[in-house]
Amino acid sequence: MIAVIWEVTSRVSGLPDFMFPSLLLVLETLFTGLIDGQITAAVIRSIGRILLGFSIATLIGLIFGYLIWRYKLVEDTLGFLVTALQSIPSIVWFPLAIIWFGLNEFAILFIVTIGATWTMTMNASSGFKNVPRLYQRVAKTYGSSGFHFLRTVIVPASVPQLLSGMRIAWAFSWRALMAGELLASSGGLGQLLDAGRSLGQMDLVISVMIIIAVIGTIMDQLIFLRLERSVQRKWGIS
């Protein structure tokens, strides 16, 4: 339905193709782009970046979350700071990143990471804090302590919240990645968008937008949502 409206309006509107391309043209560009490797290469590049940045962010988030949960002093200082930092869109860090690392791979990686870190930290610390006292007591009476206690009780008990944190963190870093690539022009989907703009190829721009949406949906629905569901099923939470 939407496809038909799109196709018809683009033909009737009289706007030139470089401003409002028809659906068929977009699909054609999308397929040739995927086949000849232009879009595919960009997708691989972007995914590689986000996987790296997101993994680092998750790790840092877990460590910060642990520290905030464990030490009152850290909670009062870092915990408060994180709340403030979380409200800064990660692209705002970009000027700083350029100065620190130059307009390169590192700068992009930096904002991708920072985009996800704070959300992850918040979710990890609140996940750890909400582990029922009962589980902690049970584990202690069976002689669990230290790292074993963390590994067998605190982390597994907060898995549901960690997963939903990762889901939001992923969304944030995905946005940051696109913004970063658009500005840094060093490969990836974001740069392809910029290229499409400067060449006046709106069909390419829209193709890339479709790819971005598709990847975003796949990650969210197929991976994170599915993980969440399987945990819920196992735990018997409906």
Next chain:
Amino acid sequence: MYLSIKEIKKSFPLKDNERLEVLDHINLEVEKGSFVSIVGPSGCGKSTLLYLIAGLEKVDEGLITVAGKEVRKPGPDRVVVFQEDGLFPWLTVLDNVTYGLKIKGQSKDEMEKKAKDILQMVHLSNYADSYPHQLSGGMKQRVSIARALVMEPDILLMDEPFSALDEQTRMVLHRELLEIWRKTNVTIFFVTHNIREAVQLSEKVVVLATRPGKIKEIIPVPTTKDGVMPDSVTLHTEQRILSLLEGEIEKVLKEEMGDDYSFKANPVHRSDSGDMGSNI
């Protein structure tokens, strides 16, 4: 004495630097292999006493020793069965049961054998690979008892373990618990607010007074060899405990609702016209 509690004091901080005294000069000795219950009105500190023995809370003053060793922190020699089952939802029944054994560092075969034996004892052999949420309340509580017993603890601490269950399940579990107790000879320290439960299960009932918690009386429950008591005898013991507790319950209610409250004992509990001198 096996478990010995000497001159225990425990208080919790309230706001404005005040402290709520929960337990005051508690002295108690428990023999190895015995079954002791603690009853008392709500808020008298009976669960706190259990947590102190478990090592989950620290005493302000006094000393708790088990087999001559002072209790400082929680340990697998004194496992607790809580009011709620406390099973880990991310582990299967079998993994829940072997949780403590893994910490002890036993071999895998040995662990599985022990766990299977214990699960059989609580009649749950068929559910070893289920997850806790697939079980009913009574089954979950059985698993948590199995998880405790598999550790072969010196003392089994039970904190109102059956109070969240329905009457039927509770009756069945009472019988099973007594069976297990006779089979394993474990020392059981049982906290409950249910007088009947205490009398039916244990050899000794400790009645706690409230605010601050003190031992009011220790009542031995007469038992026969086969464990089946004539109802009149248990009823008499129950009544004695109830009359001891009435004053305490009134104290709690007065504190909560104001001084004009007076708790009238239900005469049904007291007069027993058909009693032809069973308590002589």
